[in-house]
Amino acid sequence: MRVVTLASSSSGNATLVCAGETAVLVDAGLSARILTARLRQAGMETEKLAGIVLTHEHTDHSCGAAALARQCNVPLYGDRRTLDAVTRSSIARMPDGGTEDARPLVLEPRPAGTSWQIGALRVTSFPVPHDAVAPCGYLLGTDAWQACIVTDCGEITETIFTHLRQAQVIILEANHDREQLLRGPYSPSLKKRILSPTGHLANDQTAEALWNLLDDAPRWVWLAHLSRTNNTPSLARDAVVTRLGARRLRSARLDVLPPGFGLAWDSAELLAGGRR
Numbered sequence: 001m002r003v004v005t006l007a008s009s010s011s012g013n014a015t016l017v018c019a020g021e022t023a024v025l026v027d028a029g030l031s032a033r034i035l036t037a038r039l040r041q042a043g044m045e046t047e048k049l050a051g052i053v054l055t056h057e058h059t060d061h062s063c064g065a066a067a068l069a070r071q072c073n074v075p076l077y078g079d080r081r082t083l084d085a086v087t088r089s090s091i092a093r094m095p096d097g098g099t100e101d102a103r104p105l106v107l108e109p110r111p112a113g114t115s116w117q118i119g120a121l122r123v124t125s126f127p128v129p130h131d132a133v134a135p136c137g138y139l140l141g142t143d144a145w146q147a148c149i150v151t152d153c154g155e156i157t158e159t160i161f162t163h164l165r166q167a168q169v170i171i172l173e174a175n176h177d178r179e180q181l182l183r184g185p186y187s188p189s190l191k192k193r194i195l196s197p198t199g200h201l202a203n204d205q206t207a208e209a210l211w212n213l214l215d216d217a218p219r220w221v222w223l224a225h226l227s228r229t230n231n232t233p234s235l236a237r238d239a240v241v242t243r244l245g246a247r248r249l250r251s252a253r254l255d256v257l258p259p260g261f262g263l264a265w266d267s268a269e270l271l272a273g274g275r276r
């Protein structure tokens with residue numbers, strides 16, 4: 001199994017997850033042109049993509065989804081309400097309001113809280129608290145390995161925790177430093193929205209979740225979806241390292257995802273060279 005992040009920030013998110021011959025993209029928050037280039041950078045031709053799985057409709061997760069799905073002739077998966085919202089906005093973005101001849105979009109609605117198979121990958125969705133129509137996190141994997149993606153989430157629920165715990169690769173939001181957000185340039189209403197239980201995870205919430213989560217099982221944690229305005233990689237990392245201490249991190253590897261093309265995890269490397 002292989003996981004590669006193609007983008008992770010408040011201005012664009014996409015993660016490639018592959019098992020055997022199956023490759024899916026989780027979120028498509030960049031233009032189809034840039035996503036195609038980043039997929040190539042990850043060694044993946046777009047013709048090999050089996051589907052695009054969406055967490056929610058916000059543009060930093062979905063703006064390239066409809067165009068890339070049409071271009072690659074692959075389905076969009078996600079909660080029906082999310083797919084409806086994404087297709088409405090993608091039709092609105094077409095120059096003639098949607099009557100232009102275009103390949104039909106194939107939609108595969110899957111309610112939050114269900115599991116299904118895409119080729120070799122088992123995909124499980126679960127609800128997360130965020131101000132979107134039907135926001136989800138995802139656990140994706142095989143019998144041997146699992147990756148869990150949780151971004152855009154106001155607080156960690158028991159359901160989220162249960163899914164995070166099953167994964168060897170954890171992609172978890174560390175959106176903002178509370179102090180930096182409060183001191184920063186955002187309007188009072190936007191600050192309130194971000195800090196609310198349906199907003200985004202602050203570094204200290206992420207650190208607390210990891211403190212509860214990490215045990216002796218080897219895991220690789222990627223801190224994700226950092227705000228460019230209200231966070232820095234060192235603030236996010238320091239919050240986690242300070243809360244967890246060396247003992248809690250003894251079996252885990254911790255990294256902060258860059259906003260652009262990011263990190264890659266490959267189970268074949270683990271099996272060949274021991275745990276990294």
Ligand SMILES: [Zn+2]
Pocket residue numbers: 009010013058060061151152225
């Ligand atoms: Zn987002």
Ligand SMILES: [Zn+2]
Pocket residue numbers: 056058130132152
């Ligand atoms: Zn969002």
